[in-house]
Amino acid sequence: DAKTTQPNSMESNEEEPVHLPCNHSTISGTDYIHWYRQLPSQGPEYVIHGLTSNVNNRMASLAIAEDRKSSTLILHRATLRDAAVYYCILRDDTGGTSYGKLTFGQGTILTVHP
Amino acid sequence: NAGVTQTPKFRILKIGQSMTLQCAQDMNHNYMYWYRQDPGMGLKLIYYSVGAGITDKGEVPNGYNVSRSTTEDFPLRLELAAPSQTSVYFCASSYSGDVDYEQYFGPGTRLTVT
Numbered sequence: 001d002a003k004t005t006q007p008n009s010m011e012s013n014e015e016e017p018v019h020l021p022c023n024h025s026t027i028s029g030t031d032y033i034h035w036y037r038q039l040p041s042q043g044p045e046y047v048i049h050g051l052t053s054n055v056n057n058r059m060a061s062l063a064i065a066e067d068r069k070s071s072t073l074i075l076h077r078a079t080l081r082d083a084a085v086y087y088c089i090l091r092d093d094t095g096g097t098s099y100g101k102l103t104f105g106q107g108t109i110l111t112v113h114p
Numbered sequence: 115n116a117g118v119t120q121t122p123k124f125r126i127l128k129i130g131q132s133m134t135l136q137c138a139q140d141m142n143h144n145y146m147y148w149y150r151q152d153p154g155m156g157l158k159l160i161y162y163s164v165g166a167g168i169t170d171k172g173e174v175p176n177g178y179n180v181s182r183s184t185t186e187d188f189p190l191r192l193e194l195a196a197p198s199q200t201s202v203y204f205c206a207s208s209y210s211g212d213v214d215y216e217q218y219f220g221p222g223t224r225l226t227v228t
Binding site for chain 2: 032034041042043044045046049087091092093099100101102103104105106107
């Protein structure tokens, strides 16, 4: 599986934008970039995913570098509820034996200050 | 929809005891997964199922067993509990293993083996 690298922790102030980086220099052409987050004492929840183009949804935006070796999850206005561990995960689109597998790293702990 | 439910929320086992962690989903999802999360770490896949009657091993299956007799339920059995199985266990489900389908996670079961 292609590997991702994220900072261990980041801090933000409430109502400010947050840019969470992820490096994936060995990404293959069939790897999709997924982000999940895990709020304290809860199971992970899906945030966003993309392949090549930037993506937006109600939770966040995903900016993908042109060479796809890195990406950035953007929270436009952080709230206290956004304090969580954010995981950047590569998912293979070749189907078959991938069975939807998610391989979690250690993620980035985001702290949001009031 | 209740989504993915797990019982119990907490459990303490003595070494050598056995137990079953229950997981149910009401979204008619074909794929179901069991993960464990050790302190400060990402989740690791234990077992998965792509449909009723079909299960297979993930990364860390030793010491566990699963069955999938219905679409809704995916119990995880621990035989001869060991301290190394102290962890938080998450069940997840997805309509498909395709990259465009997210996984939905339950709230977790915190297990301590002493």
